[in-house]
Amino acid sequence: MTKEQIRETVFRVLGQIAPEANLNHLKPDRSIRDQMDLDSMDLLNFVVGLHKELQVEIPESDYPKLSTLNGCFDYLASRKNAA
Amino acid sequence: MAEFLMPQLGADMSVGKLLGWRKKVGDRVQRGDIIADVETDKADIEVEVFATGTIEKILVQPGEKVPVGTALAIISEEGPSPGAGPVPPSPSPEHAAPTIPSPAPLIPTAPAPPAGGPRVHISPVARKLAADLGINPARLSGTGPGGRITLEDVQHAAQARTAEAAPEEKIDRAARMRQAIATAMARSKREIPHYYLSTEIDMSRSLDWLTGENLKRSVEDRLVYGVLLLKAVALALRKVPELNALWIEGKATPRPDVHLGVAISLRDGGLVAPALHHADRRSLDELMRDFRDVVQRARAGSLRSSELSDPTITVTSLGEQGVETVFGVIYPPQVALVGFGKIAERPWSSEGQIVSRPVITATLSADHRVSDGHRGGLFLVAVNQLLQKPEEL
Amino acid sequence: MTKLTYREAVRAALRKALRDDPRVFLMGEDVGGYGGAFAVSHGLLKEFGPERIRDTPLSESAFVGAGIGAALGGMRPIVEIMTVNFSLLAMDQIVNNAAALRHMSGGQFNVPMVVRVATGGGRQMAAQHSHSLEVWYAHIPGIKVLTPATVPDAYGMLLAALQESDPVFIFEHATLYPLEGELDEAAAEQMDISRAAVVRPGSDVTLITYGGTLGKTIQAADQLREMGIQAEVLDLRTLRPLDARTILTSVAKTHRAVIVDEAWRSGSFAAEISARIMEDAFDSLDAPVARVCSAEVPMPYAKHLEAAALPQTDEIVRAAQEMVPHHG
Structure with a gap:
């Protein structure tokens, strides 16, 4: 799976959670949660969405690695390629 | 029918x-x-x-x-239909009857106005609708017999009011929601004598249990700590049931079922508080499912009528990002609101030691017409005790 | 489907009951040789013989008492009382014995007796034969009171009454006997006598009646429809036990009720209905409940005076019109 495919998936899942948000304005190295005003339920839905789309298990202890866009891309790429 | x-x-x-x-x-x-x-x-x-x-x-x-x-x-x-069919008109031709004058009414139709203002002449169903819609019947003119205000008069007044308000249609949904919240909250602060209580709750047991539990679970089945808070509130209401009530027509009506209204903020502004039905009788897994479902639908704008009309108490949580304490405004006709702030690591005294613990501040805003501080305090103590035994929730 | 009169429908039900159940017999004044005061039992003496079609002396107290005794002894008596005015002579037997014995014996005895009573005015029979005193019987716990107003009910209610284990009074309004109607015997034999009937659905006002005034009430509803008022017509069918739910459901929809009752207004069954509506549907009401009843005089003999004393279609129309907005 290419980095571009992972990127597309992350944006698609975020879009489902917050359809009204403008994802193009997100800064890749800042907290997604702060920028989009997500709560814990949104975060859970985000992780569930990623799990469904990419078929990767994401333990709760890894949640902090998903806090920025770049973090998401790196973490998911490594999980996907390890799998 | x-x-x-x-x-x-x-x-x-x-x-x-x-x-x-x-x-x-x-x-x-x-x-x-x-x-x-x-x-x-x-x-x-x-x-x-x-x-x-x-x-x-x-x-x-x-x-x-x-x-x-x-x-x-x-x-x-549905129901068994009675055996009788329609009946042809009676065959016995009667002479056209002379008019029988109806007896004069025993009570004059326009009684002298008692001291303190004239009595409004209005039918029961019209009176009820006017009260429901907040229309002052004294300002209506009745078209019924003797000038009585009828159901139709109130309906017309309501339509006229709607027509006047029609230009507001152009204002967007967010502004209208702001207006609706303003109306409800102003009424709450005008009518409800609030009292406020707060207590700090050590969340370490709950969070440890949750971490262990979530380790065993696949992503879809994981729980958020908010569900533990909701369940604890629902169960604590059994101990202080007077908080689970509605204030209707001047008195508190206790509700047998616990329908927790959960305040959900919408990203484009405003909030809704749909109900999680029978929260005290749902397992954590069921409650989690209901909670996720209702949050998603609230944000997608597809809530159901029963969810919006029947919460018996509201829970608000400002989430992990915000502040430590929230003192909420009760949503009428409910008589209590429970608030949770964020979980923060705090110095905590335990067995003579100062330790660091994740602590959450639980608050209660309650209607003093219905309950007193002592009972409200018992409720928050019960919430605390329940959260110390998360495995039993 | 058979087309027949109300009188023939009662006779058909009597015939079926007499054929199907050897415990059933009919007794009353002139039911045998004369064929009944209203010719209901015409021909039955010839068909079933004097053992089962029994003429009685002119003593209502005696033959109603005999009916109670026969019922206690395991029979299924049908007692005919010529008019409700005459039934007053049997009131002691009815109230103190028939209605009370099950209660007083702790359930050891019951009285499965059916009493058919002709009622009502409109036939120039004057003040001793024309009143509507059903409400006095509907006042009494322990008996059921049926008021068939249609051909199917005339047939089905008698058969249903014979299935009951306690006394049942059937009030047959005497102007209904020549009424013609369609009868589906099989359907009528299965009928539920516990429910009032919505004879005409409507949304603006509920017209509630029973027995002899149903026809006039339906005529009134037809006239109201032409004026743009949709009246719902309820036939109570059974006065005790009363199907209050059907009444309340209708009033909750229409917010207005007119009760049509051929009895005198004071202490009438219409008063009971009005009270029930006030108690249980107060917040649905958009107008005071109205009653159209008979004038409070002993029934006059003269035709025009009798017509003036009885409830008539135009009064029902007027009462409904006055309470529906913009039609008063």
């Missing part, structure tokens, strides 16, 4: 716009079926029916805006 009425989806709703029907005349409906969509100031709502039967007549068409309580459709209910 049952009427399907425009529901009151929250204390602040007086009119609703019918967006569309999901059933047509002749269709069978069952109690609980979603049969119509209604637009309120807050959201588009899926409206459920409370009768089982067949839609006999549709009275209101999509696009129409009508007051709460207006019949939208007639549903013929």
Whole structure:
């Protein structure tokens, strides 16, 4: 799976959670949660969405690695390629 | 025969716009079926029916805006039909009867106004609708016999009021929701004598248990700590049931079922507080499922009528990002609101040691007409105790 | 489907009951040789013989008492009382024995007796033969009171009454006997006598009646329809036990009620209905409940005076019109 495919998936899942948000304005190295005003339920839905789309298990202890866009891309790429 | 009425989806709703029907005349409906969509100031709502039967007549068409309580459709209910068929008119021809003068009424139709203002001459059903819609009957002129204000007079007044308000249609949903919240909150602060209590709760046991539990679970089945808070509140209400009540017509009516209203903020502004039904009787897994579902639907704008109309108490949580303490404003006609701040690592005294613990501040805003501080305190203590035994929730 | 009169429907039900159940017999004044005061039992003496079609002396107290005794002894008596005015002579037997014995014996005895009573005015029979005193019987716990107003009910209610284990009074309004109607015997034999009937559905006002005034009430509803008022007509069918639910459901829909009752207004069954509506549907009402009843005089003999004393279609129309907005 290419980095571009992972990127597309992350944006698609975020879009489902917050359809009204403008994802193009997100800064890749800042907290997604702060920028989009997500709560814990949104975060859970985000992780569930990623799990469904990419078929990767994401333990709760890894949640902090998903806090920025770049973090998401790196973490998911490594999980996907390890799998 | 049952009427399907425009529901009151929250204390602040007086009119609703019918967006569309999901059933047509002749269709069978069952109690609980979603049969119509209604637009309120807050959201588009899926409206459920409370009768089982067949839609006999549709009275209101999509696009129409009508007051709460207006019949939208007639549903013929099931039941054994009586054996008698229609009857041909009586064959015995009677002479045209001379008019029998009806006896003069024993009570003069316009009694002298008692001290303290004239009595309003209004029918019971009209009086009730006027009260529901917040219309002052003294300002209406009656068209019934003897100038009595009838149901139709109140309906006309409500329509006129809606027509006056029509230009507001152009204002967007967010502004209307702001207005609706303003109305409800102003009423709450005007009418409800609030008292406030707060307590700090050590969340380490709950969070440890949750971490262990979530390790065993796949992503989809994981729990958030908010569900533990909700369940603890629901169970604590059994100990102090007077907080789970509605203030109706000047007195508190205890509610047998716990329907937790969960305050959900919408990203484009405003908030809704749909109900999680029977929260005290749901397992954590069921409650989690309900919670996720309702949050998602709240944000997608597809809540159901029963969820908006029947919460018996509200829980608000400002989440992990925000502040430590929230003292909420009660949503009438409820009589209490429970608040949670964020979980923060704090110095905590335990067995003579100062340790660092994740601590959450739980607050109670309650209606002093209905409960007192002592009982409110017992409630927060019960919430705390329940959260120390998360495995039993 | 058979087309027949109300009188023939009662006779057909009597014939069926006499054929089907050897415990059933009919007794009353002139039911045998004369064929009944209203010719209901015409021909039955010839068919079933004097053992089962029994003429009685002119003593209502005696033959109603005999009916109670026969019922206690395991029979299924049908007692005919010529008019409700005469039934007053049997009131002691009815109230103190028939209605009370099950209660007083702790359930050891019951009285499965059916009493058919002709009632009502409109036939120039004057003040000793024309009143509507059903309400006095509907006042009494322990008996059922049926008021068939249609051909199917005339047939089906008698057969249903014979299935009951306690006394049942059937009030037959005497102007109904020549009424013609369609009868589906099989359907009528299965009828539920516990429910009032919505004879005409409507949304603006509920017209509630029973027995002899149903026809006038339906005529009134037809006239109201032409004026743009949709009246719902309820036939109570059974006065005790009363099907209040059907009444309340209708009033909750229409917000207005007119009760049509051929009895005198004071202390009438219409008063009972009005009270029930006030108690249980107060917040549905958009107008005071109205009653159209007979004038409070002993029934006059003269035709025009009798017509003036009885409830008539135009009064029902007027009462409904006055309470529906913009039609008063």
